[in-house]
Amino acid sequence: MKRNVAVIGGGQTRHAARRHDVNQVELVNEAVRAALLDARMTIDEIDTVLLGNMEFFEGCHMTDCWLADGLGAYGKPGLKITTGGTVGATIVSAGAHHVASGLFDTVLCVGFEKQEEGDTGAILSGVAHPLYGRSMAGAAVGYFAMMATSYMAAWGAREEHSAMVAVKARQNARKNEYAHLKLDITVQDALNSRMLAYPIRMLDMCPASNGACAVILADEKTAGDRCEKPVWIRAMDTAHNEQFELDWRDVTTRKPIFSKTSAARLYRQLGVSNPLDYFDVFEIYEPATWAEMVWYEDLGMCGPGEGFRMIEEGKTAMDGPHPVNPSGGVLSTNCIGASAMLRIWEAALQIRGDAGGHQVPGDVRRALATAYGGTNWTVLTALSRDLDD
Amino acid sequence: MSERVAIAGVAQTVFKPKRVDANYAELAYEAIEQVLDQCGLTIQDDIDNSITCSHDIWDGQTISNIGITDVAGGHLRNEEKMAMDGSTAVYYGAVGILSGAFECTLLLAHTKMSQTDRNIVNNDAFDPIYTRKLGLDYTSAAALQARRYMHRYGISPEQTAGVVVKNLGNAVDNPVAHNRGVFSVEDVLSSAVVADPIRRMDMAPDTDGAVAMILAGEDKARGITDTPVWITGIGTCYDAYYLGDRDLSECMALGRAAQRAYSMAGITNPRDQIDVIELGEEFSYQELLWLEGLGVCEPGGAAALLESGFTRRDGALPVNPSGGLLGGVPANVMGLNRVAEAALQVMGRADGHQVGGVKTALAQGHSGFCGQHHCVIVLQGGKEGR
Amino acid sequence: MNKEPTERELVSIPITVDVPYRFAAGKYMARFLTELRDNGRFIGIRCPVCGRVQMPPRVVCAVCHVKNGEWVKLGLEGSLAGFTIMYLPLTDPTTGKAHEPPFVYGSVRLDGCDSVVDHLIDVEPDVDKVRVGMRLRAVFRPREQRTGDLSDIVHFAPVDNEQNRTP
Numbered sequence: 036m037k038r039n040v041a042v043i044g045g046g047q048t049r050h051a052a053r054r055h056d057v058n059q060v061e062l063v064n065e066a067v068r069a070a071l072l073d074a075r076m077t078i079d080e081i082d083t084v085l086l087g088n089m090e091f092f093e094g095c096h097m098t099d100c101w102l103a104d105g106l107g108a109y110g111k112p113g114l115k116i117t118t119g120g121t122v123g124a125t126i127v128s129a130g131a132h133h134v135a136s137g138l139f140d141t142v143l144c145v146g147f148e149k150q151e152e153g154d155t156g157a158i159l160s161g162v163a164h165p166l167y168g169r170s171m172a173g174a175a176v177g178y179f180a181m182m183a184t185s186y187m188a189a190w191g192a193r194e195e196h197s198a199m200v201a202v203k204a205r206q207n208a209r210k211n212e213y214a215h216l217k218l219d220i221t222v223q224d225a226l227n228s229r230m231l232a233y234p235i236r237m238l239d240m241c242p243a244s245n246g247a248c249a250v251i252l253a254d255e256k257t258a259g260d261r262c263e264k265p266v267w268i269r270a271m272d273t274a275h276n277e278q279f280e281l282d283w284r285d286v287t288t289r290k291p292i293f294s295k296t297s298a299a300r301l302y303r304q305l306g307v308s309n310p311l312d313y314f315d316v317f318e319i320y321e322p323a324t325w326a327e328m329v330w331y332e333d334l335g336m337c338g339p340g341e342g343f344r345m346i347e348e349g350k351t352a353m354d355g356p357h358p359v360n361p362s363g364g365v366l367s368t369n370c371i372g373a374s375a376m377l378r379i380w381e382a383a384l385q386i387r388g389d390a391g392g393h394q395v396p397g398d399v400r401r402a403l404a405t406a407y408g409g410t411n412w413t414v415l416t417a418l419s420r421d422l423d424d
Numbered sequence: 425m426s427e428r429v430a431i432a433g434v435a436q437t438v439f440k441p442k443r444v445d446a447n448y449a450e451l452a453y454e455a456i457e458q459v460l461d462q463c464g465l466t467i468q469d470d471i472d473n474s475i476t477c478s479h480d481i482w483d484g485q486t487i488s489n490i491g492i493t494d495v496a497g498g499h500l501r502n503e504e505k506m507a508m509d510g511s512t513a514v515y516y517g518a519v520g521i522l523s524g525a526f527e528c529t530l531l532l533a534h535t536k537m538s539q540t541d542r543n544i545v546n547n548d549a550f551d552p553i554y555t556r557k558l559g560l561d562y563t564s565a566a567a568l569q570a571r572r573y574m575h576r577y578g579i580s581p582e583q584t585a586g587v588v589v590k591n592l593g594n595a596v597d598n599p600v601a602h603n604r605g606v607f608s609v610e611d612v613l614s615s616a617v618v619a620d621p622i623r624r625m626d627m628a629p630d631t632d633g634a635v636a637m638i639l640a641g642e643d644k645a646r647g648i649t650d651t652p653v654w655i656t657g658i659g660t661c662y663d664a665y666y667l668g669d670r671d672l673s674e675c676m677a678l679g680r681a682a683q684r685a686y687s688m689a690g691i692t693n694p695r696d697q698i699d700v701i702e703l704g705e706e707f708s709y710q711e712l713l714w715l716e717g718l719g720v721c722e723p724g725g726a727a728a729l730l731e732s733g734f735t736r737r738d739g740a741l742p743v744n745p746s747g748g749l750l751g752g753v754p755a756n757v758m759g760l761n762r763v764a765e766a767a768l769q770v771m772g773r774a775d776g777h778q779v780g781g782v783k784t785a786l787a788q789g790h791s792g793f794c795g796q797h798h799c800v801i802v803l804q805g806g807k808e809g810r
Numbered sequence: 811m812n813k814e815p816t817e818r819e820l821v822s823i824p825i826t827v828d829v830p831y832r833f834a835a836g837k838y839m840a841r842f843l844t845e846l847r848d849n850g851r852f853i854g855i856r857c858p859v860c861g862r863v864q865m866p867p868r869v870v871c872a873v874c875h876v877k878n879g880e881w882v883k884l885g886l887e888g889s890l891a892g893f894t895i896m897y898l899p900l901t902d903p904t905t906g907k908a909h910e911p912p913f914v915y916g917s918v919r920l921d922g923c924d925s926v927v928d929h930l931i932d933v934e935p936d937v938d939k940v941r942v943g944m945r946l947r948a949v950f951r952p953r954e955q956r957t958g959d960l961s962d963i964v965h966f967a968p969v970d971n972e973q974n975r976t977p
Contacts, residue, residue, distance in 0.1 A: 037425055037524035055820050058553060084662075089487060090507060091480045094827040096548040099508070100792035101665050108662040110680060113797075114516055117480070117507040119487035125504055129516065135523035138658075138688075160901075161486035165833050166843065167866045170902045170961045173894075173915050173928055180894030181917060188942055232915070233895035233937065273473075275498040277872035278490045279864070279925060284892055284917070296500045410490050447836030450869050457877075467875040484831040494872035540831050552825045 036135035039422060041258035041265035043141075043251050044074025045380045050215040050246035050368040052151070059093060059149045060105035066247035066373075067107055067145060074251045074262070078107035081251070082139040086115045087126035087146040088372040091161065093153040106145055119162075120320070120408020121273075122146060123248065123376030124416055128271045130252045140254045146373040147247035155243050162410070164278065173232075176240060179323035180232035182284040186325055187234070189287050190340035194234050198225035199346045200324035201238045201366065207353055208363025210392035215244040215368040239324045246370035248377045255422075266383040269401075269417045272301040276411035283411050286329060286339075293411045294333035301415045302335070310335050314417075315399045316385045317351075317359045318378035320407040321366055327359065330405060358395040361385065365407075375406035379416050386420045400424055425524035426641025429517075430652035431803070432528075433638040434764045434771075435459035438600050439752045442538040443632040448483055452476075452534040453495040455636035463638050463648045465528070467497035470644075472526040474503040475517050477510045477533035478756050481545050496532050509704070510635065511759025511789025511799040515658045517639045527641045533760035534634035542630060542755070549793060551665070562706070563627065565793040567619035569672040570709040574621065576673045577724030579712065581621055585612035586730050587708040588625050588750055594737055595747025597776035603629050603752040612708075626708040628749040628758075635760040637767075651771040653785075657691065657802030659684030665796060675717025678788070678798040682718050685786075689802040694719050694786070698802075700779050701735075701743045702766040703788040704758050705750060710795070711743065714788060718800070737779060745769070745777045759789020763801050770805035838867040841881070847958035850950040852884040854923050865925040886948045887969060888920035893942065895935045902961065918946055918966050930965040945969040 046069020048054075054062060063086075071078060084106050086099045095101060099108070099115035106113075118125045123146035130142040156174065163169040173181075186192055202222055208214035218224075220238065228237040258265035274297035282288045298310075307313045317334070321327035328342030336357065337345050345351055351359035360366075362381040365374050382402035384390040401424065406414040435458035437443075443451055465471065474496045480488045489498070489505035496503055506512050510533030517529045546561035573579065586609060595604035607625070615625040638648065645652040661684070663677035664670050682694070691697045703718070705711035712726035720741065721729050729735055735743035744750075746765040753761045766785035768774040783805050791797040835843055838855065842865070845853045854863045857871035858879040864871065871878055893916030899908040900915070912935040917926035932949070933940050946966040956962040 037522070055822070089480065091486045094548070094825070095552065096479065096481045096545060097507075097792050100549065100662075100796050101551045103662045103665050103796070109664055110676065111662060112660040112681070112684065113662055114512055114660065115507055116516075117487070117505050118489065129504070129519075132520045132523035132525055135525065136519045138519065138522065158486050161480075161484075162490060164491070164866075165484055165831070166835055166839055167960060168928065170905070170959055171929055173896070173900065174898075176898060177894055177896065177900070177915055177928075180896075181892035184894060185892050185942070230897045232897060235894070273502040273504070274500050275489075275493050275503045277494040277499045279866060279868070280872070291500060293500060409487050410493070444834045445837065447834050447839065450836045450838070453869050481829060484829070484833060494868065495870055497875055499872035499875075536834070539833055540829060544829050548827055548829070552823055556825065 038135045038137060039255045040131045040134045040252055040268045041255065041262065042268065042383045043253045043258050043262040043265050044070050044076065045250035045383060046070035046073050047213050047248040047377060047380060048246045049213050050244040050370055052215065052244065054149065054245040059152065060102050062149055062245065063102050063145055063147050063247045064105035066147065066249040067143065070143065070249035070251050076251065080141060081107060081111065081143045082141045083133055084108040084111055084113040084143045085126050085129050087122035088115065089117050089119055089122065091158045092155065092371065093149050107143065118409060118412065120371055121375050121406040121412045121414045123373050124379060124404065124406035124414035125273065127250060127376060127379050127416065128273065128414060131268050131271060134252050134254050140257050142252045143249060144252065144376065145247065145249045146376040148370040148372040149245050150243040150370060151245055175322060176232045176235055178281065178284055179325055180235040182286065182329065183234050183325040185284060185286045186329065190343065192343035194226060195222060196328065196343040196346055197234065197239050197324040198222040200327050201225040203352060204360060204364050204366035207361050207393055208367035211363050212391065214363040216242050235323060241322050241365045241369040244368050244370040246368065246373050248373040248380055250376060250380050264387040266386045267419050267422050269419050270301055270304045271414060271416050272297045273414045274412065275409060278410045281411055293413050294330065297413050297415050298334050301417060305417055310403065311357050314401050314403045316361065316382065316395050316402045318362060318382045318402065318404045319359055319364065320375060320378055320405050321364050322407060324366065353393065353395055361390065361393045361395050375414060378404035378406065382418050386418060426521060428642045428654055429521040429639055430642065430645035430654050431637060431767045432640045432645045432648040432652055433459045433463040434767050435462060436600050436635045436761065436764055437633045439602050439631045439633040441602060441630055443536060448534050448536050449492050449495050451536065451632065452492050452532055452634045455634040456495055456530065456532060459636040459638055465638065465648065470528050471497050471530045472528050473520065474498055474530040474532065475506060475513045476503065477506045477513045477760060478535055479507050481548055482535045482540065482755060484540060492534065497530060508797065509759040509789040509791040509799060510757050510761065511763055511787060511801060512660065513760055514763045514801050515660055515799050518655045518658050521639055521641050528644050529639045531637040531639060531760065532634065533757040535754040535756040536632040537630040537754050538632050562793050563622060564619045565667060566707045567622045568667060569794045570621050570707065573673040573709055573713050579727050581613060582609050583727040584626065584708045584712065585609040587705060587711040588612045590736060591744050591748045591750040594745050594777060595751030598747045598751060599775055601747045601751035602631065603750060604747060622707055628706045629752050631752040631754040633754050633757055635757050635764050637760065637764060651805065653767045653770045654804040655801060656804045657685035657689030660797065660799045663796045667794060672794055675713065678714060678717030678795065681798040681800045685800040685802050691802060695721065695741060697784060698741065698786045699782040699784050700745060700766065700769045701741065701786045702746060702762040703743065704762055704790050705744065705748045706758065708750065711748065715743065718788065737777065742779045745779050759799060762789050763787040766803050770803050838869055842866045843958035846962050847956045852920060854882045854884050856880045856882050862924045863922060865923050865927065882922065884920045884923050888918045888946055890931065890942055890944045890946055891917040891919045891926045893931060893940050914940055929960065929963060932965040932967040
């Protein structure tokens, strides 16, 4: 890209099952104010405001228009992009292009979802084609359940491995003041939770959260002038996937799929040969526990079929050699329109050393954030502390 | 990495009130196939990313670009969806190329208005707390704006009807327009009142269709076409949301968006420096209001300009020689069609409705009721551009 | 007042968004759904470049980005590619009716087809009775009940043969 782009600030709301105290405008405003505070800026210093959201989820067409006041978009340029679960990262990508183009120096990117103000289940069933599949839709739970049975049959993983992922996520979340599900659970608790679709149990799935996230991007000069700890966006890659072929649930598929294709492109761009050596922390978008183990493999953190061993051996624990989701991940907080942005923001916090209770020990120079949504779509983001690293 | 970005190709479906023979993916592909053929490009070899424009609620599918990922070349590749007027796809596409991330981008906008009910869809844009239950939709909101504008500047229904007469007459010579004919002011004023002062003929009709476009950096564009259309200025801006927070006869957002685009393009006097304008007149009064917001004349002065013949296709500054939105362009596609028509003028390919000597063209689109968000694009032709 | 005022009473506005749609199936889906309804038969389409047989049939092959060519008649039999046992009552959003849990839900790859179709599987909801790879056959509703939708299929039932006997 033509200019370097840094994250110079960000903020998030305290994600929760219920936010009856705010309407959607006020919800995003909280995150915007938190980001401006963090960056020590006023809204007047923001050149453009970009919003990521899916309009159907809260039953409001033209969300950016309604939210314009709360976003600080009045009188400013701006856009809205809607790509489903990946949108939080897509908006950061859009923001990076805005800064890199030279036309804008400071960009405010916002993602949010007020899950409770819409019927998430009904709307998700609308993802299926109206004439092929909607009447028989199995929902996200059904999809990840099929991934799970495929994974267990292919590699000999057991339900205990899923429970380990569930426990890691929620125990990490207990150290994250913003996370929604802070649960002091054990593997046995996870295995005892209600079965939704074999083998996926309640604690194996993400919640529906109300929350917002905002990040501020800037060019190198602005970052140098104003920000003590800029975090650089080094590369981003996006891969979508056609609607009728959702191959991620068949873990033995040899077809090129979104996650591996995107990772290969990103790594080529950065010259990564081993992501475990290159990245110090990973924030992965895992709507279900099994997806986390598959992501380990698709990102090349281990070989095919070895993902469950990584969790079993504690390799991805917060104090392990390759921490994954110290924030608690999507399993602990899922405000869909913000979730992908939260992965990027949490990765940035780790690099800055500002993740508080859930800061991983050791030096964090480079981080990888992934997104997931749509019909197997992703956006991968690589961040680093230093520009020449 | 390119310092400049151009439109290298444009394709539109023939707009129709209802396309029962195609779903929205097939409709979109008609335009995509056309533009790729025209430019001699393939998705795999030439296109770096795709930007599509539509809305879940119009498409009837959650995350509705799922429905066009395959036709838009999004499989295992970069594709993003703007849920705003199609003009913003040009804006965002230009930003992407100027950033250096991409060299060649496919743009798409599509909507089949015939598959749902525009009043219900529009009503959903109103916030659930105060205004949705009033039953407002874009037409009734526009009626409020029209009345405010006409009252403030003493504009008569005959004058707004003049926009309809001009544009539907222009549309006769546009092969893709479906709403066209030679009408009189009386014809317009005797059409049914929908929301006073807006009558049936004052409204862009329900339409199904798609527009596809290729944007490219300089070298790539010159490799594709002898007539690259340079995007020399882009600007967007948001106004306030609540109708009561605004004076609806003011064009703050359009003025700012235009100013940004003009300053990038080096335009200080739009009236003199622009050769043709394709703007988003979803309702007839908007042609007058937006012309003023674009700084082509003083506030309240556009009706007189129209009456003098200034904005006719054979006038000094033709406005909507294509027939505009009144000729029949679907929601979401509107602004991309505006840019497409402006580009066709610069390329010299506006079959039947070509204006002579076009070097600089302007396109404008808007999102949200009463034009809450505006997007302005300035285009320049010629071998050197600006 | 007996209640402790622990929470301020907040105003909430219940609202229903109800949008009607009439979807055009388009050329390719229309043919597929018509075959389903009128003939109780599946039809796919083949990409002229990669040879992939896609169901439902669609205008382009997403991988090759070329127009799909040849229509391919498919049989009623295939293999189970993936499954789960649903404990949630899955509601058909087009009718509002729920399938009562527990039931087996899975993906079936018809012979000769590269795509899978998700549907109900008529097997006892017991992990030991379902197997990836088991042979299945589509069971259709009678002609007069078919409307041109995947629900024209009642479910996929095991084909009674050696491959389906659990070891």
